[in-house]
Amino acid sequence: RAPQQPVKSACRDGLSAVPARTRLPLMGIYKSHTTSGNYRCKFQPSPSCNDSGFLQKNNNLDEKSRIVGPFNEQPSSKTLLARDNERDSRFGRTETDFSNLYARDLLPAKNGEEPTVQFLLELVDILTNYVRKTFDRSTKVLDFHHPHQLLEGMEGFNLELSDQPESLEQILVDCRDTLKYGVRTGHPRFFNQLSTGLDIIGLAGEWLTSTANTNMFTYEIAPVFVLMEQLTLKKMREIVGWPNGDGDGIFSPGGAISNMYSVMIARYKHFPEVKTKGMTAAPRLVLFTSEHSHYSIKKASAALGFGTENLILLNTDERGRVIPADLEAKVIDAKQKGYVPLFVNATAGSTVYGAFDPISEIADICEKYNIWLHVDGAWGGGLLMSRQHRHKLNGIERANSVTWNPHKMMGVPLQCSAILVREKGLLQGCNSMCAGYLFQPDKQYDVSYDTGDKAIQCGRHVDIFKFWLMWKAKGTVGFEKHIDRCLELSEYLYTKIKNRDGYEMVFQGHPQHTNVCFWYIPPSLRGVPDSQDRRWRLHKVAPKIKAMMMECGTTMVGYQPQGDKVNFFRMVISNPAATRSDIDFLIDEIERLGQDL
């Protein structure tokens, strides 16, 4: 065994000189010296950070935990009942000295059962503490550090890999430090991305998935997951509105790959010879998408050999929705130049504005000119689950393919994205290479369940289980409720700020999705007439406020410029933990941090 190293940890108050952790005698369980309720903002980008009156606890995970003395509490008889119900004493949690244990002592090592279970239970203790704190509004969303600070090794948290093994105690400490310096994407005040929230059922699904550790390519090694995928995809197609849920589909590693699939399939449908002969076998093909659409359409056009210049951007109205007449004009123009219009992407829920392109009108044009219609519903697809909001995707049933990411609006943990295809057989035809070593035709079961050859991947992670489990646990009605609630919250935000002093909306009208886009105008810029100088100063406001937010760790919201519009905040709500009070908090925080800009 390697000589025992002192355990290095960053899990303590960053400004204190007290050693990271001392060991409780006899128990081998570490204890932390932390100062709770005494949060000091280290970076102090603005004085406002300290006098917020918002008492932030340190992000520290082990604060208060484990320092209950051994005799403070006697187990109740109720507790005993449950504990004794465990299989036997070996599999309850016992104190374990992890400082002398190493990975090699875990299963499949001889006598590895006990340390394995104890190690996993210890980790689960860390994780459940993290989960609880994630939902605790007195916990920070993040404890920001610059890359060079983390790389220098925050108070013993050493990211470098070494030749010799570390003890399991060090590994557990590393796990805690990893969470400490991360971002709580499930925190009720984390609004930074389209994917937020920490769904407990989804989390359970992921824990099980990783324990099963298998691969989606064949029924042989993932029988249950393959069937779950099949049934869920069918259900999704039914919800899209395709008769009997017929068609095809697959879960892919994200919306960008799903969108890439759609372009590939469209090409295969109209020019199947490209598969064998390459793009030179086809005429000059052009693709169409909104200037507000996701950049993955552009990435796909580059990767698949179309070239980004053959992706034609469509004009939008002031709300970011494609103008159908512009599409038709550009289709006609392309045809006159001798190009072949192949593919139109309609976005259902654009990334920044949350805009829904008018699918039905676009479908009319696609039918008229025989163009593949794809709907990128990565973000907006979730609204299909809501009777109140699904009309925003009217016409989606006329699409040839649909991207829909349950890991966004439906709160499923990352990654969970589906590409749905109306015509059966195309996915297989487009991608199959009939690798004999994997997809043997002479198996004892119905090999049509071996879906691997449809994919551009070989090994494919099990993304279905968490989603399936959430669907079981919430029901269709549970997803609907979640979506309606998020949209109500964004309406609340919109109503609150649209006429408020210091706010200017990026576009007028009620939000279509949960995206609410606005400028915060600090007092120094209010009433100042529009000019290049004012725009330039306004452009810097959102980044400054965002930086302070992150350094204070109180909340997170995204910003970006769009076209000729200078940096503005884009608020999105997909987090089931968020409430009106969190929206109020965000507004207060923006005003607090931005008052002196």
Place this chain on the structure above:
Amino acid sequence: RAPQQPVKSACRDGLSAVPARTRLPLMGIYKSHTTSGNYRCKFQPSPSCNDSGFLQKNNNLDEKSRIVGPFNEQPSSKTLLARDNERDSRFGRTETDFSNLYARDLLPAKNGEEPTVQFLLELVDILTNYVRKTFDRSTKVLDFHHPHQLLEGMEGFNLELSDQPESLEQILVDCRDTLKYGVRTGHPRFFNQLSTGLDIIGLAGEWLTSTANTNMFTYEIAPVFVLMEQLTLKKMREIVGWPNGDGDGIFSPGGAISNMYSVMIARYKHFPEVKTKGMTAAPRLVLFTSEHSHYSIKKASAALGFGTENLILLNTDERGRVIPADLEAKVIDAKQKGYVPLFVNATAGSTVYGAFDPISEIADICEKYNIWLHVDGAWGGGLLMSRQHRHKLNGIERANSVTWNPHKMMGVPLQCSAILVREKGLLQGCNSMCAGYLFQPDKQYDVSYDTGDKAIQCGRHVDIFKFWLMWKAKGTVGFEKHIDRCLELSEYLYTKIKNRDGYEMVFQGHPQHTNVCFWYIPPSLRGVPDSQDRRWRLHKVAPKIKAMMMECGTTMVGYQPQGDKVNFFRMVISNPAATRSDIDFLIDEIERLGQDL
């Protein structure tokens, strides 16, 4: 609340008529009626299945668990110490009636802490039971059912999704059923894929990753993981042999996508205008790869617009290694036809034979003709960690790009694949689209850490943490030991069967990797001279044995034809749990099941 439904479960002896599960009074914890040690093979494809003398326990997870009565055991004082050390009684495991709890009662619900923690602990109990049994050789590798059987709803295990929520009790039962009907890919006798084994540290890493539930695209929301990825990729490049570990790279959702990246980058390096103008802007480009190489190269040539006909297959020697002279001849031939040789893929560890192409000799040719050299080390890359075996990849330091899947030979849970690129800047140049809403240049930190725009994905799952944690826990030496051990085991298998009655090797000589390819010749075919009829009969042997193995659930090993060779077994060893006794068992099992064919 929805009316309480009876809990449906398939977790019991499939042949028994006893209700799936009855509830222990007062405790709300389900108990299962199972018959341990009484395994009966349901499908009985051959009489041999029942009289193996190999006593198989039912795969059932809850057998024996939880049926210890409440007063069978008093906790020892040692146990009490540890239990009281828990934060407080709320966070120890207590009995919970999950039949009246629903997803909506979990966090972020009011008072959701207790049910959340209890639900997760209950799940962890199921998972740790599964983990323990996975390593238990008296447990079956799988409990095989045909798709239609599972779809019909095995004894209450209903895969259909519904509108109304199910209780948490039903959800937990569904979790157990999901594992019951799955395949134990970590079982010491699971040899079916290149990715086998269940690494406990890797598992812990995955549990943490899913709890953190974040996304790799920006430092902003994944600071620690982004840095871990950067450091680990650098370490991998050092091990490949690039000076100072310089270069670039990214983790992708699998080897097929990594290989696709390599082709894209090669194209961008030599014909950057393809990104904007498409494939028609380039001359006719051709790619080269071995006829034994992974089918993902072919998938990439189709997807990226080259066309599979422009992928030229290289001849191999009898061991499946590319013949360099054949490569050079085909390069010259292509040039004479006016085509441009762009890309050569050298395989380090082919899927079926485990062959290592001679990288140095191939690199000479690539340098001479200015062709991009990619090494697909998805399977063989792990051997770089072994001082004894890394010479098989000599010359890899001359490659322009390398695919290396830690999720294969290094035992990291799925998915974990890296594409490494020698020249910095290409990955970014090839894929970046500068999406303003995601990659704002005016952030407060060094935005060169925002790696998202290098990827063809937008959202990207955190695949690094489990790998980083395993490296910490095992050290470089731990991976080396694992790899050396697996190669010793394959040598053991090779030595055992090469002269054994009833075995014929597919190719002669010691295995280069852990792949051992062989025919089992049943007694009825021994001594029969080669003929079309014998080949046809032999072709059916492996599928039949495999089907029986799966139906008995005792072990799993792959088979496939290759070129003009009829179906043969491909044994691979990457499972750290496998020992010589498991190899012996496999051989005995093949002989037992194949004796009457």
